[in-house]
Every structure is written in structure tokens, then in C-alpha cells.
Amino acid sequence: MTGAVLSLTPFTAFNPALTPGALPDPALMTSQQSILQRIANGDAAAVQQCIDAYGNLIWSLARRFLRNSADAEDVVQEIFIDLWNSAGRFDATLASETTFVSTIARRRLIDRLRKNTRTPGMDSLDDEESGALDQPFVDPPMEQEADAAVVERILTDMEPEHRQILSLSLYEGYSHREIAEQMNLPLGTVKTRIRRGLISIRDQLNITVDPAMERQ
Amino acid sequence: MAAYMQITGRLAGLMAGEASGGNDPEENAELHRILDEQPVADRDQMMRVAGLTQMAFLRQDPAAQAILPAAVRAKLVRHADAWKLAAMLAASGIQAGGTRSARPGM
Numbered sequence: 001m002t003g004a005v006l007s008l009t010p011f012t013a014f015n016p017a018l019t020p021g022a023l024p025d026p027a028l029m030t031s032q033q034s035i036l037q038r039i040a041n042g043d044a045a046a047v048q049q050c051i052d053a054y055g056n057l058i059w060s061l062a063r064r065f066l067r068n069s070a071d072a073e074d075v076v077q078e079i080f081i082d083l084w085n086s087a088g089r090f091d092a093t094l095a096s097e098t099t100f101v102s103t104i105a106r107r108r109l110i111d112r113l114r115k116n117t118r119t120p121g122m123d124s125l126d127d128e129e130s131g132a133l134d135q136p137f138v139d140p141p142m143e144q145e146a147d148a149a150v151v152e153r154i155l156t157d158m159e160p161e162h163r164q165i166l167s168l169s170l171y172e173g174y175s176h177r178e179i180a181e182q183m184n185l186p187l188g189t190v191k192t193r194i195r196r197g198l199i200s201i202r203d204q205l206n207i208t209v210d211p212a213m214e215r216q
Numbered sequence: 217m218a219a220y221m222q223i224t225g226r227l228a229g230l231m232a233g234e235a236s237g238g239n240d241p242e243e244n245a246e247l248h249r250i251l252d253e254q255p256v257a258d259r260d261q262m263m264r265v266a267g268l269t270q271m272a273f274l275r276q277d278p279a280a281q282a283i284l285p286a287a288v289r290a291k292l293v294r295h296a297d298a299w300k301l302a303a304m305l306a307a308s309g310i311q312a313g314g315t316r317s318a319r320p321g322m
Contacts, residue, residue, distance in 0.1 A: 042307075047296045055284035055292065061270060064280045073288050080292055084299050095264055102267030103260055110237040142271055151265075151272035169236050170266050171273035176238040195232040202220045202265045 034097040039087035047084055054083075054101050057142050061102070065109045065173040066116070075112045079105045098141040098148075113173050147205060154204050158197070165190060166197045220265070221258040226250070228262070235266035 035053055038046035058079050062072040082104050090100045142148060155163050165183065168174040169190075176194065180187040223231065230247040233239040239247065251259065274280060284292075 042303075044300045044304075047300055048293060051284075051289065051292045051296060055289060056282065057271075057274075059284040059288065060274055060280055060282045063282060064274065064277070065270070073291075076284075076288060077291060077295055081295060081299065084296070094258065098271075099264055099268055102271050103264045106235070106263055106267040106270060113237060142275060145268075145271060147268050148271040148275060151268045152275050155269070155272055155276070166269060167273050169238070170270050171277075176236070191233065191238055194236045194238060195229045198232040198235060198262055198265050198269070199228050201269055202261065205265070205268075206220050206222070 034090065034092065036087040036090040036097055036100065039084055050083060051080060053141055058105050061105055062109060064171060066112060071112060071116065075108055079108045082108060096145060096147065098145045150205060151201055154201055162193055162197055165193050169194050220261050223256055223261065231262035235262040
């Protein structure tokens with residue numbers, strides 16, 4: 001466990017109005033604002049609320065993707081610091097807050113995997129240490145994420161082999177080469193299926209958003 | 217739900233490759249060159265789709281859904297406290313070492 005590096009600059013996302021002893025502008029602190037918007041507007045309480053809201057989701061994604069508690073612990077810290085620093089970039093017209101969080105997490109997970117030399121599946125997680133539960137656990141932000149529910153349906157309708165390739169790559173953190181070896185497929189085929197799969201999911205999300213696009 | 221800008225062709229493939237962590241260095245260089253020449257409004261769309269897909273797989277896998285361990289949470293809270301302090305110092309133009317920043321608010 002090396003610990004995450006705490007970035008002290010530039011905090012461009014944090015509202016300069018938040019000076020020591022000064023409270024954030026109450027006009028900005030509406031209940032309509034998301035946690036990230038509140039962080040961007042200088043609401044100090046929202047920083048910890050971000051951990052409460054997304055800690056379980058990010059932890060679950062990280063430990064599944066990296067299969068290593070120490071790596072997951074490190075990367076979760078990096079993800080949260082990145083989230084706080086990036087809060088000002090959250091655009092609710094492009095995506096939900098949960099989707100934004102998962103996007104930031106994904107970039108960090110890929111970076112972490114690239115730095116690692118571990119083989120997925122080689123390290124087993126101690127359930128007690130890792131927080132795994134005997135009973136199914138429903139994470140509210142993930143459960144309420146409409147786009148993820150749509151993608152879940154798209155995956156269910158997908159050919160099993162294509163779905164498995166996407167799972168190994170996007171969810172379980174296997175490299176394209178490892179997937180090719182595991183599934184006895186040419187590397188180029190794996191690459192193509194993953195790329196086409198992602199593009200197809202994007203296109204189907206658009207159809208869900210706007211039925212008129214289906215006719216274009 | 218938000219709509220996704222229709223990026224197509226080679227650029228879409230390279231962005232999808234990036235989002236799956238599958239681009240080799242040459243492909244990443246090509247991606248950055250194309251984006252430098254033709255910036256797109258929705259640069260993160262494939263990463264967003266990949267993040268959603270990752271979340272969708274987690275929804276289907278209850279055994280993988282876990283609660284953040286208390287020890288990790290405690291570390292995050294310490295990071296949060298340090299981050300808030302640094303942000304306040306930065307906002308008031310004071311650097312962590314106690315000197316005043318030449319760029320207030322940064």
C-alpha cells in the first residue's frame with residue numbers, strides 16, 4: 001500500500017469564494033444541486049458526502065476490476081481526489097452524476113492496470129477485508145442510474161460470446177491479449193468486438209433517448 | 217438520459233479502444249493527433265459508455281457488490297479534510313508552505 005498522492009494544486013474546480021472563515025454563497029447551496037456541483041461551489045460538507053454516496057460503488061468497481069485489495073485501496077483514494085478536483089467539470093446535460101463518477105473511476109482504473117504487472121484472477125480477496133457481503137447489496141446510486149439499467153438490458157440481449165468479451169475487458173480488467181488467449185480468438189477479433197460492442201451500446205443508448213434517431 | 221454525439225469511423229474506434237484500455241501507443245498517438253486536428257465536443261463519450269457498461273455488469277453481479285471497508289473510508293475522510301484545507305488555502309491565495317500565491321484562487 002503506497003497511498004494515493006494528494007494533489008494540492010490547482011483546485012480550479014473549487015470555488016475561490018470559499019475562504020477561511022467564510023461560508024459558501026447560500027444562493028449556490030440549493031437542494032437541487034448534485035454533490036459534485038456543491039463541491040464545485042465550495043460546499044465543504046459535500047466533499048465527505050461524496051464518499052458516503054459513491055464509496056461503495058467505486059470500491060466494488062475497483063476490487064472487481066483489479067482483483068487486488070491493496071491496488072483497489074490505492075486507486076479508490078486516487079479516484080476520489082480526482083473527483084473532487086474535477087467536480088467543476090461535471091455537466092448534468094451530458095450525463096448523470098453517477099455516470100460522471102463511473103467515467104472518472106474508469107480512467108483511473110485503466111491507468112492503474114496499465115502500471116501494474118499483475119495477472120487478473122491471481123490474487124484472491126479476503127471477503128471480510130474487502131467488504132464483500134453474504135447478502136446481495138443494492139447500491140442506491142447505481143440502482144437509480146437509468147442509463148446503466150438500459151445498458152444492462154442491451155447486454156442481456158447481446159450474443160453470449162460478445163457479452164463475455166466485454167465483461168472480461170471492461171468489468172474484469174483483462175487485457176485484449178489475455179482475452180484472446182483465454183477465448184482462443186485472434187487478437188484483432190477481440191479488439192474489433194470490444195470496439196464495435198461499445199459503439200453499438202452508445203448507439204442503442206441514443207435510440208433509447210430519441211426514437212427519431214432510429215429512423216435516420 | 218443524455219444523447220451521445222454521433223462520432224463515427226476511425227475516431228470512434230480509437231476512442232472505444234482507449235475506453236477499453238486496448239489502444240497500443242501508436243493508436244493512442246493517432247487518437248491524440250486526430251483530436252488535435254479536429255477537436256470534438258464530447259471527448260469522453262466512449263469512456264462514459266464504458267463506465268456505464270462496467271456499472272451494468274456490476275448490477276448483474278450481486279456477489280461483487282461490496283461495502284467500502286471502514287479503514288479505507290477513514291483514509292478517504294483524512295484525504296477529504298486535507299483536500300478541503302488545501303482548497304481553502306488555495307482560494308485565499310496562501311500556498312501550503314504559508315507563502316502567498318502569485319495566482320490567487322488557484
